[in-house]
Amino acid sequence: MGILGLTTFMDNNTWIFEKVNLHDTKVVIDGNNLYHFIFFKYKVDFVHGGDYDQFAIRIKExxxxxxxxxxxxxxxxxGGYEQDDRKFQTIHARMQQRLEMAMRLAKGHQxxxxxxxxxxxxxxxxxxxxxxxAVCDFEADKEIGKLANQFECPVLSNDSDFYILPLTAGFIPFGSVELVQKSRKRSGKKGFHYLSAKCYNVNNFAKYFRALEMDALPLFAAILGNDFVERNTFQSFFSSPGFRSCRGQLPFNFDERQTKMRKLIIWLMSLHTYDDGIDRILSTASTSGEKKSMLSAITKTKEAYSANETSCVFSLYAFFAKNITQPHIPESIRGYNGSSIPSWFICCHRQGNLPQKSLDIITLHRTFLRTQLEDPESKSSYHCCIKLRKYLYGILLSDDVAVLEKHNRLSAERKCGVEEYDRDGDHLGRNVVLxxxxxGCYGNLPKLSEIPDLPSPDREQLFRFVLDIPALHINRLSKELEIVLGIILFWIKNVQQNVKEYHLRSVLLCLIMLKIESYDTHDATGYEHDLIDEAILSMPVESKNEVSARxxxxxxxxxxxxxxxxxxxxAQLQTCLLTAIHLNYILLCPFPNPCISRIFSGTFLxxxxLDLQRRRSPDLFIYDLLSKDSDLANVYQGLYDALMTNSVSERIFVDSMNKKRIKPHEAKNKKNEVRESGGKKQNKVRIPAKEEKKTKTRPRDVVNCSLTNRFNALTSCDESADENEEN
Known part of the structure; x- marks a missing residue:
């Protein structure tokens, strides 16, 4: 959630915290906050789409x-969002803000x-x-607080809500932890390692409110503003003479912009009872509607900050301490049209074995497609995989839509589809996707309740059909690599624009680079070896190091x-990976789930x-890059040929590869040329006139000879071209 200005206030008043040495203890960690903290603390690159390999290393560290x-x-x-929609406006505003940030980033802003x-x-x-x-059914803050109190251990997070929640062992902000282990010796005992940190105890702040003490904090959070409170809810209160006249000395430090918070603390300290405070606030409302909004905001906020009282039947303590997943589903969790949600789905959701927001699709028929760094002038990067999402929605909504079918109330509205919020130009657009x-010829998709009863081969067949994964005829092809290549093929076939052949070449080189990197860091993959692994393992150490460095x-x-x-x-490849992984989740993983940190490194790609576009002979360049003394070049070419053979590359790709740059003074004398498709002037290469037609229709023929001979031929051609240019 988050409370306006509270983190800044606490940063300015660190004397409220206690210094602690963290060791030999349990800690409950706010997972969403943690991965944001790690990503930005270690400055993992995001400008190029995300260096997930480096991110994975930092998480392990x-x-x-x-x-x-x-x-x-x-x-x-x-987990998902509450079905009462009380946070919809907040979420919508954040997603619009994210979109605007992405667009500014694309234009070179920080x-x-x-x-x-x-x-x-x-x-x-x-x-x-x-x-x-574990993944909570809905928002996790209260459940985190309850679990920490049951374990009698601190919470680690950067969420300002934990400054208000009553936590027995306190709250440690990530930023206060020195992530360098220190050592200390115990007298007569073995030494130990620890981390220096600062711990906040809610009593150290609440004691300044005298009569109200702990009761003052939820009221403080409500009036300041949080995810449940619209910013103008308490405007009448802030404008009232009783509030504006608040004066007094405080032991706290404030920023110049925190005048409102300063007055609010003084005002709360002046109260004798909680009810007295509520009456004073409500008396400033000018209408009954405004009074109702104020009271609702106060009530919801108080409920949100009572950590030991939660309505969730999923016990995190039982899950972690006793390995009990509790498949019982409360009546409050139902499909948007009132359907029951299968218990297997809830169990897998809580174990983190399903897409994080898949519950929203069932309970709200709504999803926000988070904007990423992409071309502002092009269609949203999610557009290329809408076909895949429709199949995903078909399975997730099957039981819920069936409720309407019984009553013949089908329509093209949200009850029968998913309300998607996605980038439409420079704003967040809404579209109902049925x-x-x-x-196709596969037939009816299985209902969500039927998934666990489907044999694994049937689920695998369905996944292959939906992604249109062909038989690739590659030796030593593991299932992990097969699903990755299948997703890449789906991307090639469904990409809308902005993708050229060197995108594909870069993706294949990225797979090889990340494989080598995993061996350099002694990072056990846990997956079956494939042809890339075997090529790397067969290389002399010196050759492997040279390729790795290049x-x-x-x-x-x-x-x-x-x-x-x-x-x-x-960016379009990322949306295809994300959606395909989610479909694999829903089908209970007939394929090993692809490991993103071994597929996608944005900076490398x-x-x-960019470099590949400047090369006159990309094939020869890649061949030299991967070392003539290894099988890696053959592996790369085999993967490339398999993908091109099974794609509609003649229609999708603009073939800008292997084109010879022509000197300006020679351009008029070049009559037999092949131009890259499109309206812009492109690089050219001379070919015999009788071959021109064939080259236009089949630009990527595979030569039936050894790879070494093929590259030797390329070298000869390249040298001949250089001689012609010199003449």
Whole structure:
């Protein structure tokens, strides 16, 4: 949630905190806050779409430090939004703000934007390193507070709501933790490692409110403003003579802009009883409607900040301490049309084995597609995978829409579809997307309640059909690599614009680079080995290090102006990855879920793609880059050929590769040329006249000879072209 100005206030009054040495303890961690904190603290690159490989490394480092100090973390993550829609306006405003930030970032302005696959990366790492975590049904703050009190341990977060919640062992902001382990020896005992931190105890602040003490804090939060309160709710109160006349000395430090907070604290300190305060506030309302809004805001806020009283039947304590998932579903959690939600779905949701916001699609028939860094002049990057989302919605809404079918009340409105909020130009547009419940010749999609009863081969067949994954005929192809290649193929076939052949080449090189990087960092993948692994493992150490060094130079961020047109192609790949992973979740993972940190590195993709566009012979360049002494070049070419053979590349790609740059004074003498499609002037290469027609129809023929001979031929051609240019 968050309370306006409270974090700044606490930062200016750190004397309220107590210094602590954190070790040999449990901690309950606000998961959503944590992955934002790690990403931005360590300045992981987001300008190029997200360096998820570096993000994964930083997450592991964080938990490694906790482990060294014998700190046992329990990570709790937000679930869906409440069905009463009380936070809709707040969420909508934040998503519009995110869109505006993305657009400014695309134009070269300084902004911070969390990439859209960050949560999937975070979740994947938690599973990999065995950190216990759970996803709440709805917002997690109260459940985090309750669990921390049951464990008698502190909460770690940056959410200002925890300054108000009554936490027995206190609240430690991430920013107050020195993430460098220190050592201390105990007399006659073994030494220990610890982290220096500052802990906030709510009593240290509440004691200044004398008569009200703890009761004053929810009232303080309501009047200042939070996610449940519109900013003008208490405007009459702030304008009243009783509030404006507040004067007095306080032991706190305030910013110049915090005059309102200063007066509010003085006013709260003057109260004798809680009811007296409520009466004074309501007496300033000029209408009964305004009085009702004030009282509603106060009541909702008080309920939100009572940590030990929650309506949730899902016990995090039982989940973590006793491994009980409690499939019982309260009556309050139902589909938008009143349908029951299958217990398997709720169980998997709580275990973090489903898309984080999939519950919203069922209970609210609504989803916000978070804008990412992309081309402001192009269609939203989510547009290319709408077909996939329709199938996803078809399964998720199947039981809920069936409720309407019984009463013949089907329509093209939200009751039968999903209300999507997505970028439409420079604003957040609304569109109701009707689900597909029939997948072509596959037939009817299974209902959500039927998914667990489907045999794994049937679920795999459905996934293959929906993504249109062909038989790739690649030796030593693991299922993890197969699903990644399948998603890349889906991207190629459904991309709207802004994607060229060097985008695909860059993606394949990125897969190889990240594989090598995982071996360099001794990062066990936990997946079946494939042809890329075997090629890397067969390389001499010196050759592997040389290839690694050549590839890693593209991972260095540059401060130049970003080409949002180029990035838009990779943004579309991210939306395809996200949606396909979500579908795989819903089908209970017939394929191993792709590990984003081993697929997508935004800085590498951007820099390599930019460099590739300048190369006269990209194939030869890549061949030299991957080392002539290894099988990596053959592996790359095999993957590339398989994807091109199974794509509609002649229609999708603008073939800007292997074109020879022509000197200006020679342009008039070049009669037999192949031009890159499109209206702009492009690079050219001479070809025999009789081959011109064939080249236009099949620009990517695969030569039936060894890869070495093929590259030797390229070298000869390139040298001949250079000689012709010199003549």
């Amino acid at each position: 964080f938990f490694s430090i906790l482990h060294a100090c014998n700190i046992q973390p329990y990570v709790v993550i937000d 902004e911070k934007l969390m990439p859209i696959l960050a949560y999937e990366t975070f979740r994947s790492v938690l599973l990999e390193i065995g950190v216990p975590f 689900p597909d419940d029939i997948a 590839l890693l130079r593209y991972c260095q961020s540059k401060e130049n102006q970003i080409d949002s047109h180029l990035i838009h192609g990779f 951007y820099n390599f793609c």
